[in-house]
Amino acid sequence: DADVTQTPRNRITKTGKRIMLECSQTKGHDRMYWYRQDPGLGLRLIYYSFDVKDINKGEISDGYSVSRQAQAKFSLSLESAIPNQTALYFCATGDRLTSNTGELFFGEGSRLTVL
């Protein structure tokens, strides 16, 4: 089983619908992140959390919200989806950004299409 699991893996929805993407991890990491990836662009940070109930905005948080109710779970919501939110979304976890390598561990991605 994957250490970082995202659901759903693929979703097609319509403009104006509410969508939730869920992420769960078994690595015991404190830090969790939501990124989106668009062709030709780098990964862009939406929100991140360093602990339960700790929420921080990333560079592109408008139109998104998150919830961190438990250490292992971090969910991303689109309250009213719009077509330019069509993208590949990744959840990632990390221990401490500057520990040994500070590497992030990514989920397999959730491909969202908004029509």
Next chain:
Amino acid sequence: GQNIDQPTEMTATEGAIVQINCTYQTSGFNGLFWYQQHAGEAPTFLSYNVLDGLEEKGRFSSFLSRSKGYSYLLLKELQMKDSASYLCAVDSNYQLIWGAGTKLIIKP
């Protein structure tokens, strides 16, 4: 602003060596990462450099020059499975800034 530049695409031959460059301008620097991402899959960690010099790990090596804002990833003895995108990311004040990635195409 903060910026990371990488070539969009590179082509190399199986068995050869390829160098993927990354230049950065960031407000802070706490290290530079390289990740590999196969099409449609999650990025996976390859290397981390925080001090100047070369870090070698099997067929892959990564180099950093902080004074020049420059890094490269060197892949030796290329294999078809190395066809992927390679992402450069800088830890700037404890936030990761990502390059758009370099798509590496390996030809037989």
